[in-house]
Amino acid sequence: MxxxxxxxxxxxxxxxxxxxxxxxxxxxxxxxxxxxxxxxxxxxxxxxxxxxxxxxxxxxxxxxxxxxxxxxxxxxxxxxxxxxxxxxxxxxxxxxxxxxxxxxxxxxxxxxxxxxxxxxxxxxxxxxxxxxxxxxxxxxxxxxxxxxxxxxxxxxxxxxxxxxxxTGRPYPRAIKPTPADHGTADRPATQRLGFTSEDLDDVLKDYDEFIDVKREDLEEILRRTELRSYRHRAGRLDCAAVMSRDVIAVAPGTSLNEAYHLMRAHHIKALPVTNDQAQVVGIVTQTDFLDKAAWAAGRPTIGVRQRLRLAQSGATAPNETVKDIMTAPVKTIAPEASLSEAIIMFAGQGLHYLPVTRSNTKLAGILSQSDVLAAMLADQAVLEAATDARQPV
Incomplete structure (x- = not known):
């Protein structure tokens, strides 16, 4: 007692x-x-x-x-x-x-x-x-x-x-950026898993008490918990088993035109950017070409808006190369990481491609959302086949 x-x-x-x-x-x-x-x-x-x-x-x-x-x-x-x-x-x-x-x-x-x-x-x-x-x-x-x-x-x-x-503690708390609007009725990927924002609002309304945590922070905590739980339950495959190993990569000094034609020739939508030591320093995607490059006579170039962005960020003068439009720093994942970790990164950060890097940040492969989807479907098919084989006839 x-x-x-x-x-x-x-x-x-x-x-x-x-x-x-x-x-x-x-x-x-x-x-x-x-x-x-x-x-x-x-x-x-x-x-x-x-x-x-x-x-x-x-x-x-x-x-x-x-x-x-x-x-x-x-x-x-x-x-x-x-x-x-x-x-x-x-x-x-x-x-x-x-x-x-x-x-x-x-x-x-x-x-x-x-x-x-x-x-x-x-x-x-x-x-x-x-x-x-x-x-x-x-x-x-x-x-x-x-x-x-x-x-x-x-x-x-x-x-x-x-x-x-x-001392490294952001204050006041910044407003979290709104997920990119794709102009469709689909919810962001993280909101398609489990509860919706409306569900949380209804529960808080029923609770009808002041809770000493911001509503956005509460939702973030719940969604991370949900994704972490999913990670424990899902998949035994790692990224090394699924990733593409024969990766087409470019250097920061590769011309925009050459990078664009590489993407078209190989029917790919992302190119890891590596330095002379094969370390990943960025990634250039189809979206980068659409958002950051201008087009003249069918060739990608650097327009006025992107020049202003580069000048504001303190970057060196643009010279029509990959470094002028690449995304850096870039999110990467280790070969030994589980596919469920990759799923969390794809869903939580709105990514479509993840360069796979070793501990020395050297490029080992690249992982796409479709790679993960295909692997998980195949893994599920194997499990179902094993289950059927164990059942008596």
Whole structure:
């Protein structure tokens, strides 16, 4: 009984590495220190109120320990803290009873944050501070919302953006790119496996509670789990058993016209690009010719748009060669990788061809979606034949 009670009280959360714990603590140290120092300068010269308020400590926990949370995004901290401060000041001005003013301030702040989609738990403490802060806060009136609340929030947020990105943790969370639209009614490949986005939306609607994870991140986690499960269940073949070994490859300095004619002559739609050591440095596909090359008198050339793209990326001046349109860096797969891993890469990243490389990045072969499909169908046929042979007649 006691063990069951302890398990209920102990949080059921994923383990965090020592490196991540140190990074979170160091970020909070830097963020609060910078916010306090800047606040001290502003408060000393402007006489605008406290240099630093306690709720910033709670905001620091979110910004540096769980920066991927929807509760820790810039809109949440800035709008949540500002709105809650305004609500708290209003409650303090109009309601004399401190307990009633505190309760109403918290209640209205939560309602406002949920309505404005800027829920930020430390903002509740800001609303309470506006009511219970005493004369030092009450004398500021609505200017309390600008300083120290908004001022502290902006400085702490700036520190979080700089620190998180410098330590390799993207913040704020970027919006995931929309899968390429092929102009058809078909869903992206990953959405044809298992549940649909609409299924997830319906479940979340039925759940009807705030979940501390972005909907896009939740879907990504579920889809990766589904693909990983599929990888465990599917196929025993590896890429080496299926890949094309007699690969037509080109060098970065191969002319566009020569590469194009190679593709046509061999009836292929992708050419790995290798250097003098046979190491894969890119891939040029039919799509690259369509999207990045211009055509003049039936010959591929480099148009104005592609020249501008190359100039913006800092590439060398184009000279009508493969390096001017190839995709680099290129996704590759090892010969010993299972076909199910290749399926995940094809489906999850929208690829059609995968160069197969050894550990030294030298080209060993190339794998296409059709290669994988044919192999898996053949593998399934062998399994069915074996099953039939074992059954009694």
């Amino acid at each position: 006691q063990s069951l009670l302890l398990r209920r009280l102990w949080p059921d959360s994923g383990s965090v590495s020592l490196r991540e714990r140190i990074r979170s603590g160091s970020g909070a140290l830097a963020g609060i220190l910078v916010t306090g120092l800047i606040g001290g300068v502003v408060a000393h010269h402007g006489a605008v109120g406290p240099a630093l308020i306690a709720p910033m400590g709670a905001s620091a926990v979110l910004l540096f320990a769980v920066p991927s949370s929807p509760l820790a995004q810039p809109w949440s901290i800035l709008c949540g803290n500002l709105v809650s401060a305004l609500v708290g000041v209003t409650a303090a001005l109009w309601i004399n009873d401190l307990f009633l003013a505190s309760a109403i301030a918290i209640s209205v702040a939560i309602l406002a944050m949920l309505s404005l989609r800027c829920l930020h738990p430390p903002s509740g403490a800001i609303a309470l501070t506006a009511v219970l802060g005493g004369p030092a806060v009450h004398d500021l009136g609505y200017s309390f919302a600008l300083w120290p609340v908004l001022g502290n929030s902006v400085v702490l947020l700036a520190a979080a953006i700089i620190f998180n990105n410098l």
